Amino acid sequence: MAEDKAEPGLVFHPLDQFIVKPLFGDGPVSWYTPTNLTFWMALALLAIIAVFVFGSRGRAVIPSRLQSIAELIYGFIYKMVEDVTGKEGVKYFPYIMTLFLFVLFSNYLSQIPASYSPTSMIAVTAVMGFGVFFAVTILGFVKNGPAFLGLFWMSDAPAILRPVIAIIEVISYFVRPVSHSIRLAGNIMAGHAVIKVFAGFAALTLVSPVAILGIVAIFGLEMLVSGIQAYVFTILTCVYLKDALHPSH
Numbered sequence: 001m002a003e004d005k006a007e008p009g010l011v012f013h014p015l016d017q018f019i020v021k022p023l024f025g026d027g028p029v030s031w032y033t034p035t036n037l038t039f040w041m042a043l044a045l046l047a048i049i050a051v052f053v054f055g056s057r058g059r060a061v062i063p064s065r066l067q068s069i070a071e072l073i074y075g076f077i078y079k080m081v082e083d084v085t086g087k088e089g090v091k092y093f094p095y096i097m098t099l100f101l102f103v104l105f106s107n108y109l110s111q112i113p114a115s116y117s118p119t120s121m122i123a124v125t126a127v128m129g130f131g132v133f134f135a136v137t138i139l140g141f142v143k144n145g146p147a148f149l150g151l152f153w154m155s156d157a158p159a160i161l162r163p164v165i166a167i168i169e170v171i172s173y174f175v176r177p178v179s180h181s182i183r184l185a186g187n188i189m190a191g192h193a194v195i196k197v198f199a200g201f202a203a204l205t206l207v208s209p210v211a212i213l214g215i216v217a218i219f220g221l222e223m224l225v226s227g228i229q230a231y232v233f234t235i236l237t238c239v240y241l242k243d244a245l246h247p248s249h
Helices: 014-018 036-057 065-085 087-109 122-152 162-201 208-245
Strands: none
Touching (some): 014 162, 036 065, 065 208, 087 122, 162 208
């Protein structure tokens, strides 16, 4: 009896691009192993240093393009922190600026073909999200003491509804780091996966032109999403910081 032969077909795995692999060799990944993830995180860090060190090294009245980019980013985030948190929150600007730059540069570097996106890893975004959560919670108690719990008690609401609202507020507060981290990782991962799917269909002759147009459209959307997600992550951090500094409703 002749053996059935498998029909050749279109096989691609959109999520394979998110696998963390050793940078050298094919061995197991340990905590000390250089990986594609650590490489692109380091590259994002070097890109940030390059923009702000070289952009500010030769400061001039008529700025260069690099200086203009650095000043634009600096002014944009400073204004955001000041508007959302008030003058009191400006002292925490370096921390918020660091978060924004890391997310922004990681997102845009991940648009390079064959790159890796650190912000698509929930482990990376969870460290940032929970880091913000613990930082603002500790700050809230340090700055306000027990009065920080006023964040969960809406004194303007009817008395009968206040306990219910307080429970909802507590649940909402502890969900913050989860939504903060999953929102960023999910959006970046989804965009890259969709591009990989269209790239797989581009190998088929009949739908190749449509697939290529789809790749171009999704890539353009991803360039927009990369900036928006960095902005969203940062402004939510500012909102949480505002709650820590001014907890009363």
